[in-house]
Amino acid sequence: MKVTIDGITIDVPKGTTILQAARMIGPEVAPPTMCYYSSLKTSGGYCRTCIVKVTQGSAANPNPMPKPVASCRTEVMDGMVVENVTNNDVLEARKGVVEFLLINHPLDCPVCDQAGECHLQDLGYEHGLATTRYEFPRREFDKIDIGKYIKLHMTRCILCYRCVKVADQLTDKRVHGVIHRGDAAEISTYIENVIENDFSGNVIDVCPVGALTDKTFRFKTRVWFTKPVEASRECKKCTGRVRLWYKGDEILRVTGRKDQWGEVEDFICNECRFEKKKTSDWKIEGPTNVNRHSVISQNHYNNLNELKLQVLKQQKALGFIQIDKRP
Ligand code: SF4
Numbered sequence: 306m307k308v309t310i311d312g313i314t315i316d317v318p319k320g321t322t323i324l325q326a327a328r329m330i331g332p333e334v335a336p337p338t339m340c341y342y343s344s345l346k347t348s349g350g351y352c353r354t355c356i357v358k359v360t361q362g363s364a365a366n367p368n369p370m371p372k373p374v375a376s377c378r379t380e381v382m383d384g385m386v387v388e389n390v391t392n393n394d395v396l397e398a399r400k401g402v403v404e405f406l407l408i409n410h411p412l413d414c415p416v417c418d419q420a421g422e423c424h425l426q427d428l429g430y431e432h433g434l435a436t437t438r439y440e441f442p443r444r445e446f447d448k449i450d451i452g453k454y455i456k457l458h459m460t461r462c463i464l465c466y467r468c469v470k471v472a473d474q475l476t477d478k479r480v481h482g483v484i485h486r487g488d489a490a491e492i493s494t495y496i497e498n499v500i501e502n503d504f505s506g507n508v509i510d511v512c513p514v515g516a517l518t519d520k521t522f523r524f525k526t527r528v529w530f531t532k533p534v535e536a537s538r539e540c541k542k543c544t545g546r547v548r549l550w551y552k553g554d555e556i557l558r559v560t561g562r563k564d565q566w567g568e569v570e571d572f573i574c575n576e577c578r579f580e581k582k583k584t585s586d587w588k589i590e591g592p593t594n595v596n597r598h599s600v601i602s603q604n605h606y607n608n609l610n611e612l613k614l615q616v617l618k619q620q621k622a623l624g625f626i627q628i629d630k631r632p
Pocket residue numbers: 461462463464465466467468469492508511512513514516517
């Protein structure tokens with residue numbers, strides 16, 4: 306099945322969504338996502354950041370779709386033509402979505418643990434306005450302890466439902482969810498019941514903003530002062546493949562390993578996440594390959610290597626360095 310996204314045509318299997326097809330092409334054309342999460346069933350369709358314009362529905366029916374569609378929930382049809390970054394209307398509409406997502410947000414990035422790895426922060430920089438047009442008081446909530454490891458700042462929540470899907474699909478018994486609707490909707494644990502099962506910590510990793518934070522890491526440091534390292538251990542509950550976040554010799558936090566879309570590769574158990582904070586608990590595999598554009602790459606030596614490699618490549622391309630062609 307052929308689909309063209311921002312002028313690039315790709316063959317995809319039946320049942321592929323526009324978002325998945327765009328991700329196959331690459332990050333240049335892939336729409337941002339705040340609620341979709343590939344490993345969580347029925348995720349997506351809540352936040353509208355992934356909207357795109359379908360300028361040709363299919364080869365059989367070349368009519369455009371009248372409104373922007375959520376790419377994470379729309380399947381590709383053969384001959385479909387889609388515009389994302391090449392369509393100004395889409396970019397304008399996405400700006401509107403970001404403005405709505407930020408309407409009640411406290412804009413407390415300077416004191417938020419998610420700063421530097423927050424998808425809403427990135428989205429705000431890429432598509433947001435520098436000012437707000439909202440004149441009403443923002444929603445206010447008390448901070449809530451969800452069990453001994455997790456803190457909820459409802460003011461930062463964008464109601465993406467990812468944490469609810471994690472609780473539904475990964476843990477035995479969900480004790481939290483979204484209550485009320487519309488303006489009054491909020492994540493609640495129904496009288497603050499604790500989430501105590503083995504995989505509940507994953508709600509922290511899937512939360513795209515700083516609404517659910519790790520109480521063992523809160524306020525310890527800014528994330529760009531830490532050094533991420535890939536590590537593993539024999540674990541009976543999960544794969545034991547994690548990312549350790551060091552400051553000096555100390556492991557400040559343990560998370561799942563995230564891919565280029567910011568989604569964890571393996572969900573990890575609470576024992577690995579919260580109770581194994583000694584280097585001797587882990588088999589170290591090596592430094593994480595941090596994206597050069599990420600704020601986390603600041604001052605990291607493997608980033609310097611990457612930079613050197615790029616300079617070398619450029620010099621080779623310009624003919625300053627001869628490539629040795631001997632076998
Ligand atoms: S707490 Fe985080 S993961 Fe849960 S709905 Fe809110 S933003 Fe999404």
